[in-house]
């Protein structure tokens with residue numbers, strides 16, 4: 001009798017411990033900047049890409065140049081991404097897709113995806129993926145014949161949307177797409193808000209100063225915003241003006257942050273414009289401009305910096 005009581009007590013203790021561990025794993029909400037760069041092929045800033053880990057699910061927002069390399073450094077093999085969300089179709093946001101899709105299919109340690117590569121994006125995602133399937137058809141055929149890789153892991157599942165709203169909802173994670181303004185000719189262009197367990201991370205995508213980022217970013221734990229700045233001596237050059245007109249200046253981003261009041265504001269997609277005679281603005285210049293309109297918590301994103309989201313937001317800088 002005593003033995004069985006003990007056994008029951010021990011079982012309860014064990015199940016209690018398991019429950020605690022499960023809750024902890026379940027409430028895990030982390031964002032990692034995989035690439036914080038732009039089309040400029042800088043080795044210190046890879047193409048735009050952001051990893052979201054929520055509970056047992058992993059998502060990538062955009063797959064810029066080198067995305068699988070930095071995912072690897074973040075200990076996430078390419079094949080472990082559940083869904084790739086796309087913001088728009090500028091190549092700096094998509095050039096890492098074939099690498100992510102194809103490498104993620106390979107056997108361990110690459111992740112060995114066994115279900116379809118899942119892409120959710122605004123109109124245009126289907127054409128992009130259909131043509132990638134055509135472009136890499138020979139590699140796919142060879143690997144199925146030669147390496148006997150599972151065909152279901154290289155299949156592609158695409159969901160498109162043409163207006164803002166909830167685009168994904170599963171196991172407590174809700175992803176909402178919202179329209180942004182990246183310039184009159186650059187449509188569609190969207191940002192994303194990810195909600196999980198009462199917390200949220202918002203990514204502006206590429207955009208000019210936009211009310212919708214404020215609307216969806218208000219009260220977010222993390223508001224990740226793009227930014228672009230030219231050296232003052234270059235701001236009258238038409239080519240520079242064209243670039244800046246497609247993006248958000250640090251003063252404008254500061255206005256977005258000041259209105260949305262996130263727990264932490266973060267810069268990514270950092271575009272700093274100079275030329276061979278005039279140096280690009282420094283990160284200190286970027287901060288000084290932002291501080292003209294915003295005095296809250298601010299982090300200048302670096303590749304592989306991660307943010308643990310809970311009651312507070314904890315920043316981890318990557319140290320190899």
Ligand SMILES: [Zn+2]
Pocket residue numbers: 038039048090092093206269
């Ligand atoms: Zn871009």
Ligand SMILES: [Zn+2]
Pocket residue numbers: 088090182206
């Ligand atoms: Zn763009």
